[in-house]
Amino acid sequence: MAISLEKLEKEAPQLIDLTKKAQISLKKKNLNNHQAKVALCLDISGSMSSLYSSGKIQRLAEKILALGCQFDDNGAIDIFLFGQKAHTVGEMSIFNFKTFIADIEQQYPLEGGTHYGKAIKMIRNFYFPQGKGGSCSQPLTANEPVYVMFVTDGATMDEAETKQQIQWSSFEPIFWQFMAIGKSRKDVKGEGFFGWLSKAFASDFTFLEELDDMSDRYIDNADFFSLEDPESISDKQLYDLLMTEYPDWLKLAKTKQLLTHNS
Numbered sequence: 001m002a003i004s005l006e007k008l009e010k011e012a013p014q015l016i017d018l019t020k021k022a023q024i025s026l027k028k029k030n031l032n033n034h035q036a037k038v039a040l041c042l043d044i045s046g047s048m049s050s051l052y053s054s055g056k057i058q059r060l061a062e063k064i065l066a067l068g069c070q071f072d073d074n075g076a077i078d079i080f081l082f083g084q085k086a087h088t089v090g091e092m093s094i095f096n097f098k099t100f101i102a103d104i105e106q107q108y109p110l111e112g113g114t115h116y117g118k119a120i121k122m123i124r125n126f127y128f129p130q131g132k133g134g135s136c137s138q139p140l141t142a143n144e145p146v147y148v149m150f151v152t153d154g155a156t157m158d159e160a161e162t163k164q165q166i167q168w169s170s171f172e173p174i175f176w177q178f179m180a181i182g183k184s185r186k187d188v189k190g191e192g193f194f195g196w197l198s199k200a201f202a203s204d205f206t207f208l209e210e211l212d213d214m215s216d217r218y219i220d221n222a223d224f225f226s227l228e229d230p231e232s233i234s235d236k237q238l239y240d241l242l243m244t245e246y247p248d249w250l251k252l253a254k255t256k257q258l259l260t261h262n263s
Contacts, residue, residue, distance in 0.1 A: 012094035018066035025239035038068035043152040058101040082119035083111025117161030136168040170217035173258040180226035
């Protein structure tokens with residue numbers, strides 16, 4: 001299933017170390033022969049500016065590409081963007097990854113808004129066009145799952161739409177791994193003026209926690225974690241976090257007829 005190390009050595013030697021680290025995390029979960037489509041959905045709201053300009057989003061995208069190289073032999077992941085609008089921007093691959101994020105920054109300037117729901121609908125429609133990203137109340141079976149890494153630094157403006165989309169997509173073989181970037185209010189310590197000031201500039205990720213735990217779904221199809229900085233943990237820790245709930249979802253998805261048992 002995975003792309004060969006020989007091909008990586010030839011086309012993208014910079015990804016070999018990341019791919020090996022991803023492989024270790026997958027072996028822990030008995031997913032070393034697992035096949036899936038991998039997508040990365042990136043927030044392009046204005047507050048993300050420093051994360052792009054510093055190269056942190058580029059490096060994060062490379063880590064997800066390395067995971068994709070373990071899940072699929074085409075050496076590519078699908079990239080989606082969202083801000084005020086949602087965008088499908090093509091594949092980031094072992095052939096174009098070095099400049100991919102810089103290129104899409106030029107083509108898609110940062111936007112003044114954040115809408116998770118629009119992005120989720122677009123992604124559902126991309127992989128399962130028969131449903132057009134709309135209402136779904138019956139299990140949809142596929143041969144392989146879709147793993148979506150969804151990255152944001154703030155709250156959405158369409159909470160009701162987002163919840164509805166996650167509920168509908170629970171009938172589809174698609175798993176949502178939400179990752180928030182920023183200091184969480186839950187993590188902020190201190191009292192008095194400076195404690196208040198820290199909280200004032202911290203992010204509130206309560207809604208993402210709700211998505212992780214919400215009821216009225218066919219199966220639990222989402223996980224969430226937050227990091228103040230995407231580079232504050234090691235690559236191995238990141239891959240372990242990415243595989244926290246996904247393996248259990250896979251088992252349940254097969255039991256609930258979302259995936260064929262040979263997937």
